[in-house]
Amino acid sequence: MDLAAAPLHTELTLLASDAPESSRQRLSSLGLRVGSRFSLLQKTAGGGRVVLVGGSRIALGSQLLGHLRAEAVK
Amino acid sequence: MPATTQTQKSLPLKALAANLPAPSAKACCQTGGGVGAGAEAPVIALAGAPNTGKSTLFNALTGAKVTMGNWPGTTVEVSRGVWRTTKDSATCGCEDCDCDPEEQRLEMTLIDLPGAYSLDPHSPDEALTRELLIGGPSDERPDLTIVACDASRLVNSLYLVAQLRERGTRLVVALTMLDVAEKRGITISPALLARALGCPVVGIDPRRRTGLDRLARTVRAVLGQPLLKPRPVPATDDSLELDDDRFTWIATAVEAGTSASGAPAATLSDRVDRWVTAPVLGPLIFLGLMWAVFQITTTVAAPLQDLLDGLFSGPVTDGATWLLTQLGLDGSWIQGLVVNGLIAGVGMLLTFVPLMTLMFVLLALLEDSGYLARAAVVTDRLMRRIGLPGRAFLPLIVGYGCNVPAISGTRILPNARHRILTALLVPFTSCTARLTVFVMMGAIFFGPFAGTAVFGMYVTSIVIIVLVGLLLRGTLWKGEPIEPLVIDLPAYQRPTLRLTASVTWVRLKGFLQTASGIIVATVAAVWLLQSIPVHAGESFGEVPVQDSVYGVGAQALTPVFAPAGFGSWQSTSTLVVGFVAKEAVISSWAQTYAVAEPDDNSQPGDLGAAVLQTFTESSGGHPIPAALAFMVFLMAYTPCVATLAAQWREIGARWTLFGIGLQLATAWLLAVVVFQVGRLFW
Numbered sequence: 001m002d003l004a005a006a007p008l009h010t011e012l013t014l015l016a017s018d019a020p021e022s023s024r025q026r027l028s029s030l031g032l033r034v035g036s037r038f039s040l041l042q043k044t045a046g047g048g049r050v051v052l053v054g055g056s057r058i059a060l061g062s063q064l065l066g067h068l069r070a071e072a073v074k
Numbered sequence: 075m076p077a078t079t080q081t082q083k084s085l086p087l088k089a090l091a092a093n094l095p096a097p098s099a100k101a102c103c104q105t106g107g108g109v110g111a112g113a114e115a116p117v118i119a120l121a122g123a124p125n126t127g128k129s130t131l132f133n134a135l136t137g138a139k140v141t142m143g144n145w146p147g148t149t150v151e152v153s154r155g156v157w158r159t160t161k162d163s164a165t166c167g168c169e170d171c172d173c174d175p176e177e178q179r180l181e182m183t184l185i186d187l188p189g190a191y192s193l194d195p196h197s198p199d200e201a202l203t204r205e206l207l208i209g210g211p212s213d214e215r216p217d218l219t220i221v222a223c224d225a226s227r228l229v230n231s232l233y234l235v236a237q238l239r240e241r242g243t244r245l246v247v248a249l250t251m252l253d254v255a256e257k258r259g260i261t262i263s264p265a266l267l268a269r270a271l272g273c274p275v276v277g278i279d280p281r282r283r284t285g286l287d288r289l290a291r292t293v294r295a296v297l298g299q300p301l302l303k304p305r306p307v308p309a310t311d312d313s314l315e316l317d318d319d320r321f322t323w324i325a326t327a328v329e330a331g332t333s334a335s336g337a338p339a340a341t342l343s344d345r346v347d348r349w350v351t352a353p354v355l356g357p358l359i360f361l362g363l364m365w366a367v368f369q370i371t372t373t374v375a376a377p378l379q380d381l382l383d384g385l386f387s388g389p390v391t392d393g394a395t396w397l398l399t400q401l402g403l404d405g406s407w408i409q410g411l412v413v414n415g416l417i418a419g420v421g422m423l424l425t426f427v428p429l430m431t432l433m434f435v436l437l438a439l440l441e442d443s444g445y446l447a448r449a450a451v452v453t454d455r456l457m458r459r460i461g462l463p464g465r466a467f468l469p470l471i472v473g474y475g476c477n478v479p480a481i482s483g484t485r486i487l488p489n490a491r492h493r494i495l496t497a498l499l500v501p502f503t504s505c506t507a508r509l510t511v512f513v514m515m516g517a518i519f520f521g522p523f524a525g526t527a528v529f530g531m532y533v534t535s536i537v538i539i540v541l542v543g544l545l546l547r548g549t550l551w552k553g554e555p556i557e558p559l560v561i562d563l564p565a566y567q568r569p570t571l572r573l574t575a576s577v578t579w580v581r582l583k584g585f586l587q588t589a590s591g592i593i594v595a596t597v598a599a600v601w602l603l604q605s606i607p608v609h610a611g612e613s614f615g616e617v618p619v620q621d622s623v624y625g626v627g628a629q630a631l632t633p634v635f636a637p638a639g640f641g642s643w644q645s646t647s648t649l650v651v652g653f654v655a656k657e658a659v660i661s662s663w664a665q666t667y668a669v670a671e672p673d674d675n676s677q678p679g680d681l682g683a684a685v686l687q688t689f690t691e692s693s694g695g696h697p698i699p700a701a702l703a704f705m706v707f708l709m710a711y712t713p714c715v716a717t718l719a720a721q722w723r724e725i726g727a728r729w730t731l732f733g734i735g736l737q738l739a740t741a742w743l744l745a746v747v748v749f750q751v752g753r754l755f756w
Contacts, residue, residue, distance in 0.1 A: 019558070022196060022488060026560050028317055029191040031229045036321075042348055045356040046455035046464075048559060050347060054229030055258070057343065059351070059451040061464060061559030 003049060004065040008040045012070040019067040030058055037073060116182045116297055118157065119207060121238075122222035123231050124189030125447075125564045127250040129153075130573065131222060131280035132186040135164060135290075152202065157184040159294060164286035180294060185216070188485075191230065193237045194313075197488040208241060218244040218297055220289070225255035225262050225277070226565060228328050229321075235271060236320040242304035244296050245273040248289055252277050254565045257342075259335040267331025273302060275331075281570050343566045347448065356452040363445075364532065367436045369525045371429055371509075376517075378428035386421030407605060407615035414668040415601035420594060420661060426510040431582055433506055437475055438577040442569035446471060447561055454559045460543025461551045463487065464559040466496045470539070473503030474532070475581060477713045481720035491554055497725045498733045499543055501713045502740075504535040507656035511708055514660060518682040519689075519701040535709055542740060596651060596658040600624060600665050619666055638707065638742070639693035639700030639749035644685075649707070655714040699752025703745040710741035 006012055014034050017024055031054035032038060038053035047062030060068075122128050136155025158166040161178040187206060188199035195201035207219065219238060223231035238245055247268070255262060268275040274292045278285030308319050350359050394417055398409045440446060449471065454464030469483035480500045484493040504512070512531050516524030547554070603624035607617035619625045620643060628647035635641040635649075644666050651662040667684040686697060693700035712718065712734055721730040 023558055023560060025194060025313075026191075026196055029194065029230070029233050030560070030562065031233075031321070033317060033321065041344055042351065043353060044351040044454075045353045045452045046458075046559075047353075048451065048454065050351065050563065054227060055255075055260070056227035056230045057347070057563040057565075059447075059454075059559060059561045059563055061454055061458075063458075063556075064558035064560065067558075 001070065002066045003040065003051075003060070003068045003070060004047075004062070006040055006070055007072070008042060011037055011039050011073040013037055013073055014068060014070050016069045017067060019064055023064060023067075027058075030054075030056060032058065038070075115156075116180075116217040118182050118184050118293065119187055119216035119219045120184060120222065121187045121203060121207060121219055121234060122189060122248075123191045123224065123234060123562075125562060126189070126222040126224045126231060127280045128189065128222045129186055131220075131248065131250070131278070132184060133576065134280045134283050134286060136184055137165070152188070152206065153186040155184050155186075157182045157290075159290040161294070162287060162291070164290035182293075190234065192233050198485045198493075207238070207243075215243065218246065218293060220246050220248050220293065222248045222250055224251045225249045226251045226258055226260065228255075228260075228262075228332065229324055230562075232271070232324045232327065233320060235273075236305075236324055239272060239302070239305040240307050242301050244299070244301060246289070246292055246296055247271060247273060247275040249275060249277045250280060251565065252279065254567075260332055261335070262332045264331070267327060270327035270330040272305065281567075281573060341565065343444070343563070346566055347563065350445070350448050351451050356448075360449055360452045363440070365529050367433070367440075369529065370436065371432045373525055375429035375432050375513075379425045382421075382425040382428070386417060386425065390421060391417055410605070410615055411598070411601050415597050415665055416594065418661075418664040418668045420597060421664075426513070426660075427582070427586075429510065429513060430506050431578060433509065434475070434578040434581045435574060438574045438581075439569045441577070442567060442573050444564045444566045447563050450561055451559070451563070456540065458556055459547075460499075460540055461547030461554055461556065462492055462496060462499075462543065463489075463557050465561060466492060469496055469500060470503055473500045473505060474535075475506055476584070477501055477503065477505050477717040478720045481717060481724050484724060488557065489554075491551065492556070494725045494729055495543070495546060495551055495554075497721055498546070498729065498736065499539050501717055501721075501733065501737055502535060502538045502542060502710060504532055504709050505656065505713060507714070508709055511656065511659050512705055514682075515685075515701055515705055518686055519698055531705055531709060534706060538710055538740065538744065542736065596654055597661050597665065600651060600658075600662050603627070604665065624666075634742070635707075635745075636692075637750070638703045638745035639696060639753070640689060640704045640707075640745075642688050642692035644688045645692065645704060649711070652708065653712055653715070655716070656708070659708070693749070693753070696749070696753040696756055698756040699749045702752055703749035706748050707741045707745035710737060710744060712737050 014032060014036055017027070017034060019027065027033065032051060036053060038051050041050040041052050041057065043049060044059055047065075048060050049065060051058045051060055120128050120132055132153060132155065135157045157164075158179065158181050160166050160180075166179050185206070187203045190200040190203040192200075193204045193208060195204050206216075208215065221231075221235050221238065223235065225231075235245065235247060249262065249264060249267075252262065262277070264275040264277050274296060276285060276289045276292050278289055280286070305323070308315055310316065350356055391413055394413055395404075395409065398404060398406075398412065403409050446468065450464045450467040453467045457464050457467055466484075466487055468486065469480045472483050473480035477500050480503065481497050484496045484500070487493045487496060509528070512528045513524065516527040520527040604619045604622045605615040605617065606623040607613065607621060608623055608626045609621055612621065620629070624647060625643050628643035628650065631646045631650070632641040632643055635646055640646075644663070647666065648659050648662045652659040663685065664681055667681050689697040689700045689704070718730055718734070721733060
């Protein structure tokens, strides 16, 4: 599922990213990379999400959510 | 304490340290194994991810006052200061070369670099950090780099450390936000973390100035050691493989140096964010906060303004008049310059100091608390509509304090076209210099609704930004791609008195310096132009202002503003003066009306009543729409020459000139529309 459809407050693993290269690099340096575990804390104004990863809270715009695929950690 | 700030794009760090004006240093105080201050002093770079407390640490160590805030992108320029240490202390208070040699005083040059998550730059400010840290030959790089790392989000903060460890540089990790980490149930052992990272780790709290002595001792010790052996990395150019290696190394270090108690609980920041970034409530809270800021500013400052106004128009004017009379200068041109020029002009401007102080305090509280990053999230959708990423909101909000740093702040944007567009929109943000005029106009024309009228001007400012942004997005910026929003949300912090006071003072000092420089010069120039007659038979300094060079020159421009309802020479002339700096608008008005009262020219007179009368006459009996049109024009046209200089530097001459044309056209058009529509109702 992409992040727009992912549940809040559930531990997730990032499976794939086809975000633009610059965004992918930015996310990677913030710790959100394929294989990393994170959770979505809430929806934001504008349809984005706040992601909790490695102790950081990162706000993602709605345009990015469809480019990031994740699955719930079992 | 000396500290300098400079925009620097190409010089290596040591050349930068040498090129900036040398800090004062006392030769007799130079100790520490022969290492002295100045060009030979060790150069220490202060790096780290945005918002980890670098600038606060820099200020604590050097005593300087560079811009600080709890939002990404506070530092977009390079600052340098002198860090004076002794063997036991992070700060040496020796003033008169009275250091005990046993103290082993050592002065170092400390450079505060723009925040960067990594050495892979995404924006010009990050590129500058990379260039200064690793760009030049090894002998031009810093002698040591302190990397400030946020303990509450170690994984992200350590990415830069991982990259620097691959290069064998002297490194000290300064752990900040330990209290936030503790509240989140994270315990960190600096010793274990240091062993895993292969470099010293020191826990500090730069906001409360704890741990700094230990940091100084560590830095001094590491300076005497050889360079670190580079951390081995896979022999590959594949960035993904290198990333994997770095994050594995980071994860190992974090696991070794930290322990977490249970699953991460929702923090106070999370609970607050649930409201302030929420889809509907978030924008409403943002608007409510902005309204409260301007309402508090105008209502609380009003009695203090009245007090100062009474002081300048009463005792100060009377005292100066008495003194000049005693000196035999009664009725002379010197009295005109001093009383009607400097005291009326500068005095009127200084009455706005309480208002600006309050405004700066409130903005500092918003910045220090961490709210501004949330505001960027809330406004992201709006920003995208005008062709800009959400991060562009940050320089725009800085513009509401002052346009000049806001123009520099566009460097946090990765895309050059977005930087140009943002720099063109910044002048439409209503800076505090314009606020002074709005407050005065509000008091004259809107009475008890002055606060709401001022807030309305800020809403209008946002509307203008949106309209101009839409116009440019649909034309010159058509089809320009916009990066999705990715922004780090710092933990909320309780603003500290020291930080709030410091930020407020830096900004207020800037305002006062402008007042004492440009304003005095402008006041003198306006007085001179008002004193020169254009008709024969009138003498210098004794001419009605409408017959002076100033008045006649302004009258030539009045037809341009007649359709906007303020086609009077008094209003036109002040707009010309305001092109230099908006701080000069009120002072020039005060001069004009003080000079224009021939019956009692030793007193500034009732400025408000005079302005009201002028607007009533020039608008044909519609002063309120004319005043609104004037305020809109004042908001939208060129802010000041300092902003133009900043634009020239950041986006070049062509775009700066384009911007001037855009601002003037927008300002005139909107002013005419406001007046012509408004006169139908008022």
